[in-house]
Amino acid sequence: MQRERLTSERIRKLELPSNIKQVFLWDTEAPRLAVRATAGSKSFIFESKLNRGTIRRTIGDVRAWVLEDARNEARRLQTLIDQGIDPRELERDKKEAKAAAKAAKFAAEQEAERRKHFTLKALCEAYCENLKGKGKAKSARDALSAFNCHVFSTEHAETTAGEVTPHQIAGIVRSVFETGKERTAGILRNYLVAAYNAARRAPFDPTILSKLIDFQITTNPADPVPAIGVNRGERTLTPEELKEYMDALGDTPVEQMLRLHIYAGGQRMIQISRAKASDYATDTGTLRLWDSKGKRRTAREHLIPLAAKGKAILKALSAGKAPDTKLFNSERAAGDRIAEIREKMGGPYFDTRDLRRTCETMLAGMGITKETRAHLLSHGLGGVQDAVYDKHAYTKEKRSALEAWEAKLAEIIEGKPEKRKNVTSITKRKKAA
Template identity: 50%
Template structure:
């Protein structure tokens, strides 16, 4: 270490006049009080205050700081402090390392605390429910995702915003019971049961996400350990038994126009034997084979991982409705753009769309059916009751149970249905729908039914 031979009483002016040394070694100008303080000047001209002493006989150098930052009095005070520590047998470097470690631990603790706070704000009950709905949609459970999102939005997010914004990991059974009980008190037992099921499913997914690779990894971050809805008793819902009689069905048919899009959806659902509205509304122009007058639907209901193809060989009136809808869809598209060729556009067109861009919302036809029901001023009914009426009347036409199950795409499960029975029942379904249209014609004209044996 190059150094001046004589000690100086360092002053600001003397420090300013220190020149960069030649060569590649720094020089050190020592103060006279305290003797351990010096100024290091590098060949590049950088100047720093340095403590230069001994620890247990071993030379010790500790940089105090730049002369541009530290003033001379503070540097002298720091040098005396370091010497005092050494006189006590304390290594200042170890002390600084301990302070740095303590500071790092303090920062880490604050960051962990902030992360926990941010996590509570981010991983709420509402966020968990939305993530679960996204999971359903990603699995192809579009209808279930839409229904879950609607029920959770109305009966959790809007009805209980204070609970919805709590961390999902802090939701307990009392919270879940409070939300479900309110729906029951509104007289909506079926909805309450569905709400309980969706809450339970969302918490189960988050709870199992760490150990099930098929579940989204983002659910792990919610830190859910328990299912607060699990302890709540399942809600038994009485099965519906409402069916429309011939006179009611005649009135219902007469109320359906040929111009209203929802009416057309209701009419097609009826003439196709009571199909599920959500499946009909997902149909596109490309799902219809005009040569065979067959409409293809996709049934994603239940535990299926992929939607099941559901073919409907339509009778003349139902086929006419579909063909008119396809013409309407092409007209809407032609009004929007003429750049794509007809065949390419055909595969993208929704049968039921107000604007041509998106499918008709699946709750809209149900609301229209409710309007018709009110005008009839009789016992209330909904789309499930219409579907039940169709199957009941099909049974009255002697359409056997297996054919009805295939026609209405009931829960076709079990080993036989899942793995071995690949017969599409096209002829049986076509005959059933032809007989059904005849029955509807008779009802519309006030004629009594005629039975048919199959």
């Protein structure tokens, strides 16, 4: 073993014989330090023994290390061995710790990126997109409007959705409630509950938009916020008010839509506004609407066998129109016209829901059975009996009801009582059978 006090000059002059793969020059000042020369390179190395085993570590290239630094590194390594510590294991531990720290940093960056994108605002928008994908375009628009007005402008909009607390949700809802908008506050609370529930179920429900899975929602912070009870509408128009309303309707498309709304028994305005020319069968006088209200996965076909006045309106509107052409204006246009008429009439407030309630209340007063009214107005049909077992179309009953209803309207509008056709009672029909 060649041993000399290492100097820069001696390291420079160290040469590798042609017949040898490597040669060592050991230092006298730091006995465990050597310079190893191989083909094309020279490096500082450390060699010692631990538990009867040889430990050799490469310190580094002689061009990158100052000699004195190499000696200090050799002394440090020997100190570890004197303490019974294997430098190789220590280095492995450091590498593993460094790798773990790097992985943790990457995960933290990824989480920060996720937190930045998966906010309360993003959750609300994804929920509306989910509604739209299920064919509930109006519900999607209504929900997005509520979120725009009352959520997106709050300090919590950019909070990570999974970190929003019940107290924060309650604060959002309370701020709306305290302005006197009780119904709006209740609707907003319900939308927030539904948005979080959709995200929570998304990993397990293939019918829910997969984008909601990424929010990683496991709890619903809106659940603890109690539902806000709102008084159900009680407003019905008197016969005199209904006459004044009908007299105010002209012949514009939107007013024809409003007139049909009444002659058809108070159907939902949003469904009427979607009707196309192909939805009216001139041979039978039947209008087809699509009812997507509630939790239906697909819209339910809702057929309305119109009486004379309703047929006349649709015959004129559908004449010469392409099958895919819409028959009426939008629901918003209808609401605007109702507001204009209401303002001229004065008196208590009313809207399309009140008009629908008026129609059904008067139909009930005429003796039209609850079952027939339910099928005519497409509500309360979600039970097992109606959804699975009762497949009767109720066409005859609905047509009789609308014929009687037009006669009743004639009495109201013209003041000339007309003989009403008998309406087949469901109870009597069953007894006769």
